[in-house]
Amino acid sequence: MASRIEKHRGILEFTLSSLMRRKGKNLSLFLVYTLVVFVLGSALFLTQAMKREASLILKGAPEIVVQRLLGGRFDPIPLDYAEKIGNVRGVVSAGPRLWGYHYDPVAGANYTLMVPRNDAPARDKIIIGNGISRIRMAYRGDIISFRGYDGLVRNYTVDGEISSESELVSSDLILISEADFRDLFGFPATRATDIAVRVRNPKELSTIAKKIAEMLPDTRPIIRDEMVRTYDAVFDWRGGIVIVLATMALLAFVIFACEKASGLSADEKREIGILKAIGWETSDVIAVKAYEGLLVSFFSFTTGILLAYGHVFFASAFLFAPALKGWSVLYPDFRITPFIDPYQVAILFFLTVAPYTVATIVPSWRAAIVDPDSVMRS
């Protein structure tokens, strides 16, 4: 047993010397390989963590939101619809939600104005999200002006800020009183933006949504599962920009693997021939190449995945930020919670390490089974 271990340590020593002899080639391979794992790993970590975080945060969202559609578009809903929905069996409460958007030309950003049903601010007072506070440099006691639907400017005193902890959901939010909201937008007193419905038994959600759609055919009920699924789709690993990045990275890697698999260099073939001529067995030659592939893949994978982890969870995925922010002027400042799935890391490991190792072994096995004399002469 000890002699076998010693033999393999010897083979490992030879592999390391062989890797050091082709320093430049192996270093560039290590860098590309690490980059591939880094990009794929970052995308994987980011999407997985955002999906999980969104599903955990949105579990507090209303079970059903009922919108009214007019001409295929979202339209304010009459307040008496809330009463009708409230009478549906299984519904605990159906309350109107008042919210809308306001474009602020000073900051060039869109704000979401909302009337909270509990603890709404007093008249002429607003509570602002952290993003707005940052972009407008507005704090408690400052005055912010908005131009209303009639062109007249209204002044609001900042009464407080929403906790920075919840910036992911409230960065662009402004809480305002109902009277101020209706006055700013000229919103009819008999209408609301939509209706939030609370249900007693979550298993009945789809039945109740169906009942609402049948009772009020001009409405569109959106259930909480659909809200969570929207974010699943947005951050799906197979979706949009992520897949473009992943495909490019994979293509680059395939080119590298093909280059390796297409054959060995003349020097490498000669080396195998000499080893065979001095008495090495085919299995030993294959072991050298397997160690070579495993060492390069393992160190590249480990470096890439650790860098990806640091990039996403310590540096808030700053390399992906331009793609995520888009044209948004207001962007929440948040740290991503590391929801990582060992299963996905294992898949990434096998998708990168296994093909590379096989691609390294196959050509050397082909060279190792040929007569050493002919290999050296060729």
Place this chain on the structure above:
Amino acid sequence: MIRRFFRKKKAKSRLPVRKSSLCLSLLGAGLLLLGLMFTHAALQRQADAPSIERMAGVVRNLELTDLSLFTEARYTRHLSQADLHSAFQDHPAALEHFPAGSIAGPPAGLRRFNGKPD
């Protein structure tokens, strides 16, 4: 005696470290770092759980439906509340022009019913 002991130790330390030992130590360090990564993630998740719970509380209290990630357009700010044709709402052939549209794909229902283009 003491001098001889030190000379012996010095001679021992002069022995070159085998490349394979160094490599195996690096392999071990790599595995350890991977393990530490998972441990850190688990600990951080535990530490962040109350903060996520408080955020869910804000969502429950204010009856919010979406994350404020993409504030560039009304239908990207409230992705789950946007109508099904929001990317094309200005006119039927309008192309999506906000970068967030390249991350958010079309709803599954639309993809299912669309035929292959000629």
